[in-house]
Amino acid sequence: MDPSYRVRNSSALPSPALLVYPEKIRNNTALALAIAGNPERLWPHIKTHKTQEITAIQREAGIRKFKCATMAEAEMLARCGVKVVLLAYQPVGPNIPRLVELCQRYAEVSFLVIADDRRIAAELSEQFSRAGGRIEVLLDIDPGMGRTGVAPDEKAVELYLELGKLKGIVAGGLHCFDGHNNQEDPEARMSAARECLAALDLLQDRVQRRGGKVPRRILGGTSTFPCYAKLGNVELSPGTCFLQDWHNLKRYQDLPFQPAALLFARVVSKPASGRVTVDAGCKAIASDPPAERGIVYSDEGFKPLFQSEEHWVFEVQDSQRFKVGDELYILPTHICPTFALxxxxxxxDASGDWVDSWPVLARDREL
Amino acid sequence: MDPSYRVRNSSALPSPALLVYPEKIRNNTALALAIAGNPERLWPHIKTHKTQEITAIQREAGIRKFKCATMAEAEMLARCGVKVVLLAYQPVGPNIPRLVELCQRYAEVSFLVIADDRRIAAELSEQFSRAGGRIEVLLDIDPGMGRTGVAPDEKAVELYLELGKLKGIVAGGLHCFDGHNNQEDPEARMSAARECLAALDLLQDRVQRRGGKVPRRILGGTSTFPCYAKLGNVELSPGTCFLQDWHNLKRYQDLPFQPAALLFARVVSKPASGRVTVDAGCKAIASDPPAERGIVYSDEGFKPLFQSEEHWVFEVQDSQRFKVGDELYILPTHICPTFALxxxxxxxDASGDWVDSWPVLARDREL
Known part of the structure; x- marks a missing residue:
C-alpha cells in the first residue's frame, strides 16, 4: 500500500472506521473532468458518497450538475447549494407529492426526474400542474440491462411525444444507464457503448421527425462514461470513480482513478494458528456484489474465510506477525453501499492526520 | 401472507420502509421466555434490532440482562435503563478507554465484556484499575466455529486463572457462541450442543479444581438456545428470534417464531414482459449471507434476477397483474443487518395502521 494512506494519529481512531482522502478525491475529480472535457457534460452520481462535503469538492472543481437516486439525496444536494439536480429514479406512491413539495421548497433549484411509465408520467403531470409548477422529465431508456426503462423502439417514441403534451411536465430528453456494459476490454466496452448510442440516435431521429425535441441525453456510469465522452453529444453520469473501489480498480485498467476511501480495521482475535479475525463485518463493508467484499490493502496474504456482522475471518499464512489490536486498511470491492453503512x-489530510469527520447525510432516507 | 401484516394506511408510507409489528415481537418474546424457563437465564442479543423501543418490549416481559456487540449498542442499552449489559466483543485500541469511560458514566450499570487475548486482558486490567473501577470479564471460548475465542483446552484454563489474578478485572465465567451449530435437524443440533456443553463442563471442572470460580456461562444463539435451555445450568443469548427472518423460518422448523419485521416496497418499473423491478436494493435489505436476500412475502412467483443499490429485479410469470406503484411486502433473509440499513x-399496530417510527439508534457507531 502507498504509505500516503496510513493514518499517523490512528491510535485515537476507533475501528471500524471509513477513511476518506480529500486530496485523492480532488485528483479523481480532475481526471473525470479531463475525460469529460467540460464540466457542463458531467453529472456526478452522488449515491456513491451521499455526503455534502464531497459534493463541495466536486463543485469546487467547476461541476454544477448532479445526479442522485433517492429523495433524500436530492434533498441533500438542494440543501448544500446545488442548482441542477437529476433524480434518476422514477417516483411512486407518496414520493410523487414529496417531489412536488421538494421542488416548491427549493424553487431556485432545477430538478429533473426520470420516468418510463405512462401512469407515473400522468401522475407527475397532474400533481405538478395542480401545484402550479412543472418538472423536466427524461424518458428512461433500457439499453438491454433489463432493470428499468423502455426499449428504444416505436413505443418509446410515442411515450416521449406524450410527455411533451402533458401539463406540468417538460420533456427533457433521454436517460440511459448501461450497467451491463462492464467489459474489461476497453475496445469491447467502446463497441457496446457505440451500439447503445446508435440506438439512442435513431430514437432521437424518430422523435424529431415527428416534431419532438430531445434537449439532452444523460448516459453511462463509471465504466462507459469515457466511451460516451469520445462518442459525441451526450452528458455523462459516473459515480464510483470519484472514490474508486477494488471492483473498478481491478476491472478497468484503462481508468486510472485511485482509491480515495479505505476501511480502517483492527485484529480482534486470533482464534487459531493461520487465522486472523478483524473488526470489519458486513455492517461495515458492503456485501454486494456477491463474492469477494474487499481486500486487505495494507498487508499481503489475507484470504477471506467468512464474515459475520461485526467480524471478518481470514486465513493468513504467517499469522504470528499479527497481534490482537493491530491495524489494517481494507479496500472495499464496492464503495457506494459501503459508505451507506x-x-x-x-x-x-495530505500529511496523514485524521482531522475531521463528515456525516454521510443521505444514508438517512429522510433528512 | 397472513393479512395481519398488511398496512391499512400504506398510501402515505414512502418506500422502501422497514415495518415492525410490536404484537408479534411480544409473542416471540413470550415464546423465547417460555423456552428459557426463566427471564434470569435470557440475554437477548440486541444487535438484531439496535432499538430502544424493542429493548423496552423485551424488558416489559421481565428480561433484565442484554447482550450486544458494539460500543454504541452497549451505550444505547445503558441509556435506556438496562442495568446488566454484556459487550460480547473483545475491545481493542481506543475502544478500551471508551469502555472505561462508559462504565464510569453509567456507574449504576453492571457491564460485562469478553476477552480471549492475554494482552487485551492486561490492558483492560491496567486501564480499569487505573480508573479505580473494575469489570467482569468472560473468557471467550471457541467451540469450533473458528471466529473468535480460545479452544477449551489447558491454555484456556491458564488464561482464565490469570484473569482472576488481574486487578480491575473479575473473572466472570465463560462466553461461547456456536454459530456453526446450525443443523436443520433438531436432533443433530441438540447433539452438537451437547458436545459443546460437555467441553465447557470439562473446562469448568479443571478451572475449579485449581481454585478458580466460573460464576456463569453464556451460550448459544437462536439456533441452539433451546438446546442449552434443556441441557443445564447455562444462560442463553438468542437474537434473531425476537424479530424472526426468512433464514431462520425456513431452516428451524422446530422454532415457531413468527416474522415481526417486513420490508415494504413498491414496483418502480416493468422493463420487459415477465419482469418486475422493485425499490428494494442492497441499501435497504441485507446481502449477507450470500445468495437469496429475502422473499416476496405478499405475492407468489417472484424469482430474483439481480439487485442494485436501489433496485431489485424479479422474474414474474404473469407480470401483467402488477403495475408500477403496486405495493409488496418482503421477508428479509437476515433481519439483523437489514435493520442497520x-x-x-x-x-x-395490531389493527394494521402505521402509527409511529422508532429510530434504529445503535446503527450509528457513535451515539
Whole structure:
C-alpha cells in the first residue's frame, strides 16, 4: 500500500472506521473532468458518497450538475447549494407529492426526474400542474440491462411525444444507464457503448421527425462514461470513480482513478494458528456484489474465510506477525453501499492526520 | 401472507420502509421466555434490532440482562435503563478507554465484556484499575466455529486463572457462541450442543479444581438456545428470534417464531414482459449471507434476477397483474443487518395502521 494512506494519529481512531482522502478525491475529480472535457457534460452520481462535503469538492472543481437516486439525496444536494439536480429514479406512491413539495421548497433549484411509465408520467403531470409548477422529465431508456426503462423502439417514441403534451411536465430528453456494459476490454466496452448510442440516435431521429425535441441525453456510469465522452453529444453520469473501489480498480485498467476511501480495521482475535479475525463485518463493508467484499490493502496474504456482522475471518499464512489490536486498511470491492453503512467518514489530510469527520447525510432516507 | 401484516394506511408510507409489528415481537418474546424457563437465564442479543423501543418490549416481559456487540449498542442499552449489559466483543485500541469511560458514566450499570487475548486482558486490567473501577470479564471460548475465542483446552484454563489474578478485572465465567451449530435437524443440533456443553463442563471442572470460580456461562444463539435451555445450568443469548427472518423460518422448523419485521416496497418499473423491478436494493435489505436476500412475502412467483443499490429485479410469470406503484411486502433473509440499513422502522399496530417510527439508534457507531 502507498504509505500516503496510513493514518499517523490512528491510535485515537476507533475501528471500524471509513477513511476518506480529500486530496485523492480532488485528483479523481480532475481526471473525470479531463475525460469529460467540460464540466457542463458531467453529472456526478452522488449515491456513491451521499455526503455534502464531497459534493463541495466536486463543485469546487467547476461541476454544477448532479445526479442522485433517492429523495433524500436530492434533498441533500438542494440543501448544500446545488442548482441542477437529476433524480434518476422514477417516483411512486407518496414520493410523487414529496417531489412536488421538494421542488416548491427549493424553487431556485432545477430538478429533473426520470420516468418510463405512462401512469407515473400522468401522475407527475397532474400533481405538478395542480401545484402550479412543472418538472423536466427524461424518458428512461433500457439499453438491454433489463432493470428499468423502455426499449428504444416505436413505443418509446410515442411515450416521449406524450410527455411533451402533458401539463406540468417538460420533456427533457433521454436517460440511459448501461450497467451491463462492464467489459474489461476497453475496445469491447467502446463497441457496446457505440451500439447503445446508435440506438439512442435513431430514437432521437424518430422523435424529431415527428416534431419532438430531445434537449439532452444523460448516459453511462463509471465504466462507459469515457466511451460516451469520445462518442459525441451526450452528458455523462459516473459515480464510483470519484472514490474508486477494488471492483473498478481491478476491472478497468484503462481508468486510472485511485482509491480515495479505505476501511480502517483492527485484529480482534486470533482464534487459531493461520487465522486472523478483524473488526470489519458486513455492517461495515458492503456485501454486494456477491463474492469477494474487499481486500486487505495494507498487508499481503489475507484470504477471506467468512464474515459475520461485526467480524471478518481470514486465513493468513504467517499469522504470528499479527497481534490482537493491530491495524489494517481494507479496500472495499464496492464503495457506494459501503459508505451507506457509516454515519460519518473520517477525513485524512495530505500529511496523514485524521482531522475531521463528515456525516454521510443521505444514508438517512429522510433528512 | 397472513393479512395481519398488511398496512391499512400504506398510501402515505414512502418506500422502501422497514415495518415492525410490536404484537408479534411480544409473542416471540413470550415464546423465547417460555423456552428459557426463566427471564434470569435470557440475554437477548440486541444487535438484531439496535432499538430502544424493542429493548423496552423485551424488558416489559421481565428480561433484565442484554447482550450486544458494539460500543454504541452497549451505550444505547445503558441509556435506556438496562442495568446488566454484556459487550460480547473483545475491545481493542481506543475502544478500551471508551469502555472505561462508559462504565464510569453509567456507574449504576453492571457491564460485562469478553476477552480471549492475554494482552487485551492486561490492558483492560491496567486501564480499569487505573480508573479505580473494575469489570467482569468472560473468557471467550471457541467451540469450533473458528471466529473468535480460545479452544477449551489447558491454555484456556491458564488464561482464565490469570484473569482472576488481574486487578480491575473479575473473572466472570465463560462466553461461547456456536454459530456453526446450525443443523436443520433438531436432533443433530441438540447433539452438537451437547458436545459443546460437555467441553465447557470439562473446562469448568479443571478451572475449579485449581481454585478458580466460573460464576456463569453464556451460550448459544437462536439456533441452539433451546438446546442449552434443556441441557443445564447455562444462560442463553438468542437474537434473531425476537424479530424472526426468512433464514431462520425456513431452516428451524422446530422454532415457531413468527416474522415481526417486513420490508415494504413498491414496483418502480416493468422493463420487459415477465419482469418486475422493485425499490428494494442492497441499501435497504441485507446481502449477507450470500445468495437469496429475502422473499416476496405478499405475492407468489417472484424469482430474483439481480439487485442494485436501489433496485431489485424479479422474474414474474404473469407480470401483467402488477403495475408500477403496486405495493409488496418482503421477508428479509437476515433481519439483523437489514435493520442497520434503516434510520428508523415504521411501527404497525395490531389493527394494521402505521402509527409511529422508532429510530434504529445503535446503527450509528457513535451515539
Amino acid at each position: 457509516h454515519q460519518s467518514v473520517r477525513v485524512v | 434503516h434510520q428508523s422502522v415504521r411501527v404497525v
